[in-house]
Amino acid sequence: MSSFALLFTLSFVVVTMALSRWQKLGLEKDIAISAVRAAVQLLAIGYVLLFVFRTEHPLLIILIIAIMITVASWNAGQRGKGLKGIHWRIALSIAITEIAMMALMIGLHIIQPTPQYIIPISGMTVGNAMIVAGLFLNQMKRELDASRGDIEALLALGATARQAIQPSLKRAVKSSMIPTIDGMKTVGLVQLPGMMTGMIVAGANPVEAVRYQILIMFSLTSAAAITSILLSLLTYMLWFTKESSLRR
Structure with missing residues (x-):
């Protein structure tokens, strides 16, 4: 998956936040924070695993x-x-x-x-x-x-x-x-x-x-x-x- 295609995955988060706002669920902030945390955590562990796999x-x-x-x-x-x-x-x-x-x-x-x-x-x-x-x-x-x-x-x-x-x-x-x-x-x-x-x-x-x-x-x-x-x-x-x- 290219970085450009990865960027488009944010559309799923935007849709979820829009639905939450439409239904007045009040989950927009939690969804945004969770999305950012998930992306940062996964990217970080990706680089860590790359290093671990190389060193073994x-x-x-x-x-x-x-x-x-x-x-x-x-x-x-x-x-x-x-x-x-x-x-x-x-x-x-x-x-x-x-x-x-x-x-x-x-x-x-x-x-x-x-x-x-x-x-x-x-x-x-x-x-x-x-x-x-x-x-x-x-x-x-x-x-x-x-x-x-x-x-x-x-x-x-x-x-x-x-x-x-x-x-x-x-x-x-x-x-x-x-x-x-x-x-x-x-x-x-x-x-x-x-x-x-x-x-x-x-x-x-x-x-x-x-x-x-x-x-x-x-x-x-x-x-x-x-x-x-x-x-x-x-x-x-x-x-x-x-x-x-x-x-x-």
Whole structure:
């Protein structure tokens, strides 16, 4: 894509802002700021990745992935405001998920251990794990609001905190995984995913692009399960006080 053609992509932003103004949604400023941030961030990471791909230094790869995990955990942690220590628990869950995914892919020789493979796939893994973590925390809030009476009754009958909150945890884990599972059910029929589309546009063989997309879909489903289950194990006590009573 030429720079001239890239400039014309601003027309999509202008149309969105015009629709917002027409409907008096008040989103024009947010749309403009988001568009500028997205462009600057993507161009910056493009040049950074160009440098990393040329040097192929392991420490640079680890640094980039660490930054991804830090930003993702901070963003997902905003869904759990008021829960002490939620950010590092999310970071730990995402980090373990990332390590497990990369260990399997590289250990089984599914991908080559080069920055061109590791960084983009890590970005998709961490990004999906971030979304799952945010969905889990949102659902847990709703679960506790709806099931507070049941949980307190179980505690009064002598159940441990884990036993009392286990049904809510299970429902939150299932809810956080639904978008990933639904996406896998309809991929290829309802949508052509970004990675596959990008490879085809770049001139890759469509069948080869499909193979990589299958890898991504399967790995993201596994990553969603690992992240949500780990997060349920690491965070359930945060919903209780030191006296094992449910927090307000």
